[in-house]
Amino acid sequence: MIRKCLFPAAGYGTRFLPATKVLPKEMLPVLDRPLIQYGVEEAMEAGIKNMAIVTGRGKRALEDHFDVNYELEHQIRGTSKAGMLASIDRILENCTFSYTRQINMLGLGHAILTGEPLIGNEPFAVVLADDLCVGYPVGVLKQMVKIYEQYQCSVVAVEEVPPHEVQKYGVIAGEAINDELIQVREMVEKPAADVAPSNLAIIGRYILTPDIFDILESTAAGAGGEIQLTDALRTQAEQGKVIAYKFKGMRFDCGSPSGFVAATNHFYHLSRR
């Protein structure tokens, strides 16, 4: 059973500067909700109640978002706007939040290792909130929890990307188990198109077994001088302990302006139906 979801959210979000100079990237709104709220709602749908967030300097807005604001609530009580905080109320009634800070931003792998005290010795989900996922017929994390329950090993969500885009992602290869699952044998972070083992890119959804922490501890800095989660996952893959899952749904890369605009359009059209 997956009880906890880790949200690495300490990155600088440089692609959105100057918007992200003081506003955390995860707080950028797609329509009426900040990115991180979509991620928390997806985790909640997957039956997860404990949200663990790795923040950094200047990210306090994340904590305030998942809390009550008595003054605001008092102001809108009894007005037509009173229901506008309902989605947050639902989250606060059902979930707990814990936080830790990454002091030096040494990469995604390092951010996950920083979250270890919040997770402990149990399997957990990871959501990168700037990948906004819309799953069919259920959320992507809920789909992945089901796979974890069957295979009891780490699960990474993958998507086919055009060959010229593989250099932005961790890329996997392995043996097909069926149409949607692959036993991962190989994994490369940000490969050039001509050496990439496939065009199956890992997106920002993972279920990880807790041995990943020990592996991360002994993982040296890799591509870009950062401690890469992909390098630690490769160690698990070599032991036959990583499954890649071609999720059912859509992903918007909201860490980039084009993905952000596409997500905004998607949710805007949904809201007009």
Ligand code: UTP
């Ligand atoms: P990104 O590669 O998108 O980096 O991180 P970034 O800093 O957020 O954004 P850009 O590239 O500068 O625009 C992927 C995820 O890993 C987290 C980020 O917050 C994001 O959710 N992360 C990355 C950390 O928490 N700590 C790090 O040291 C690096």
